Amino acid sequence: MANLTYLKNVVTLELFSDKCIGCGMCVTVCPHSVFVINDRKARILNHNACMECGACAQNCPSDAISVRSGLCGCASIFIRERKHGRIMRYFFKAWGYPV
Ligand code: SF4
Numbered sequence: 001m002a003n004l005t006y007l008k009n010v011v012t013l014e015l016f017s018d019k020c021i022g023c024g025m026c027v028t029v030c031p032h033s034v035f036v037i038n039d040r041k042a043r044i045l046n047h048n049a050c051m052e053c054g055a056c057a058q059n060c061p062s063d064a065i066s067v068r069s070g071l072c073g074c075a076s077i078f079i080r081e082r083k084h085g086r087i088m089r090y091f092f093k094a095w096g097y098p099v
């Protein structure tokens, strides 16, 4: 799973290093090995591997991670399955993304 990537440069994942306490929870819960711990701080190893599941942000005890869950996986469907384009545009609009 660690080698999977989604759309490049669209992932909403953000890490606020100043808030990170280096607990390693994000490394533990991330299914795509996006994070590593380096010098007692989380670092993003592969931004584009993030599937925006939201597990890291939900489990971070210091609110050091922000991610808008759900966009990237759906975006890949939008690209792969053009017949669903109208449906996905509806959801993108509902989520507040420009379409
Ligand atoms: S879960 Fe949050 S506080 Fe813990 S290492 Fe990751 S970013 Fe830092």
Ligand code: SF4
Pocket: 013, 029, 030, 031, 032, 033, 034, 035, 049, 050, 051, 052, 053, 054, 055, 056, 057, 067
């Ligand atoms: S949102 Fe999911 S895939 Fe992305 S970094 Fe967090 S845990 Fe990993």
